[in-house]
Amino acid sequence: MRYTVAIGRAETYHPDVLQPALVRLLAPLGGIASFVKPGERVLLKPNMLAAREPERAVTTHPEILRQVIALVREAGGVPLVGDSPGVGGIRRVAERSGILAVVEETGAELAPFDETVTVRGRGLFREFQIARPYLEADRLINLPKLKTHEMMTMTCAVKNLFGAVVGTAKAGWHLKAGADRELFARMLLEIYLLRLPDLTIVDGILAMEGDGPGSGDPRHCGLLLAGANAVAVDVIAAELAGIPKKLLWVERAAEKLGIDGWDRGAIDTCGLCFDDARVSPFRLPHISDVQFGLPRFLKNRLRHYLTSRPCGNPDACNLCGICRDTCPPGAIEIRDGKLRFDYHACIRCFCCRELCPQGVLEVREGALLKIIKKFV
Template sequence: MINKTQVAIVKAGSYNDDQVYKDIKSTVDLLGGINRFVKKGNKVLLKPNLLSAKPPEAGITTHPAVIKAVAKLVIEAGAIPFIGDSPGGRAINFEKVAAATGMKQAADELGIELVDFKDSVELSATNGGIFKKLNIAKEAIDADVIINLPKLKTHVQMFLTLGVKNMFGCIIGLQKAQWHFKAGVDRKYFAAMLLELYSLLKPSLTIVDGIVAMEGDGPGSAGKLRSLGLVFAGSDAVALDTVICNALGVKNEELPILVAAKEKGIGITEMEKIDVLGERLKDVSIHDFIRPKMIDVMFGPNLLKKFLMNNITSKPIEDRKMCTLCSKCIEACPTDIISIQNKRLEFNYNKCIRCFCCLEVCPEGAMQVKQGALLKVFGYFS
């Protein structure tokens, strides 16, 4: 008999603290209990979605009742939980976000640490990915265990933001915007980056807050709240995302992350290889879930896109004195945007995905990163 990946689904009535604790515990118990994922003395990062300074009832961030329930389970296991995330950009005040979302109050009630990700560590990909190196929040790297706690929401750029996408919060502040543009000319490459980030961090457990979800044009205030009354959990966030899509009537092909996961062989995307525990899928399936109106990952008119690409993102450029025109960069470029013209390299920056593979393979060290003009301004004032 083939061992299947397990995903648990439990009906949840409300955000009442006691009720949520009971429902979260029931969900985790279906997977073997909290002690399967957390050991005594472990330092455990609870990674919510703290997109912006909105109250819990806005449905934009992970509800604090969910965070408190998971934190209590971790404490009962003899481990040390802390809450950590990095909201969308440097202009966003973490203290304001923490207060508005109820995270500060939750942390204070439990006497646990609340961390604003500020310092990053460069990690090298181990799975032959497109993005050879990623700068990831130091606190996420240092944690013994990561419990990933996303909010079930639609996303106008990536269709849904679920388990895999929530790990993007471990990219620090303004770097998120840079990645949206570096990988953003094609959502396929953005999905690949998210999967490589997920693979590097390997959260031990993902619990999705679907008690009140978001449909329509999420992930922000333009989305519409939808009471689903469900909690989903699993150790494989790809399998978890697959099950949630199935429950919402969304095909795998509609979610760029699941398409990329299948291509890269990361996680399980086939329902026949997933054992759904708790509620039966047919009993919780949604047939009228409102899909988002999809926009480009790099949004706006073409002229604006070109301006942003050239001024927000860094880009590769060669040192002509060092370049020997060996063509290694041309061979490595996944989008064929480098050519040799008039005895020098030419780059089609409008199609460049900013993966910087050319830097990785250059034997002469001739490839350099030229920072976008606006990034220099952000850096000056940061």
């Protein structure tokens, strides 16, 4: 089976630029009418990681959402907007990111992910608690932001669907699977398979590189991507961003599990010429771990030396406590006016850095990791 990923360009989020760019992007895929039928309730799932302004490139830009809402309405669909942010309530995150204003101005429905449904897993994990609106909508349109990710290297189409897991349950999954990148990637794919998105549209106009998904640097790319298969969309997004396959944990896991869309040879691109869409390679997150593949007894003994770990910056940290409150294993405390980390309990998921509103948590590398990096 072959898969198609459309590539388009939009240099700005101005509606006069973005609206026709989205129409052109979707045209080779059959237009929005191929994915939305009259009367259907259509859940739009943006990236609403945390309460940040649009120019920081942490969340899906609100103008992308506005234009997709308009397209859904043109097709006769009823648009809903939902997510479960990593920290903070959905209204607070939606307000700060500009998404709430769009929802109110367009008359779309904000669908908080606060009620869950227990769904039996189809793989390694036996069950998941998934947001009811996510499962019950007639159609699902995935609206991820193209960003680097300190744990998964890249977050885009598949990773964005982790937002279907509600609130504090995300911390539980980090505890279950977050200490092992391969296991965490498999968990993300099993969530993806519970409810395949009907369409994915990637906001790559202002992307993020470096220490994403919350503390990286905005990177203007002027790109839009769309496709019916989210794994295939991720494969193309990573190639355009110059991210090597060996660092793409989700895509490697998809290949290992035989999930549709992983094979680049089976993916066709349309719209903008692929070579014209390429950008200079993204600056990637620091190498945080070289212990995968080691026997467990060696991992336990050498973990401190073979991994990076988060640390506080006392000159910049205002001790807001968000990192402490959201740390999955509870490895952070505030004591004597400083952040204190229990590195024996820390699972190196970097959720603390991901959700720090000031982006001031730093990274300290283990001694052996420093040496190894000199030869990488």
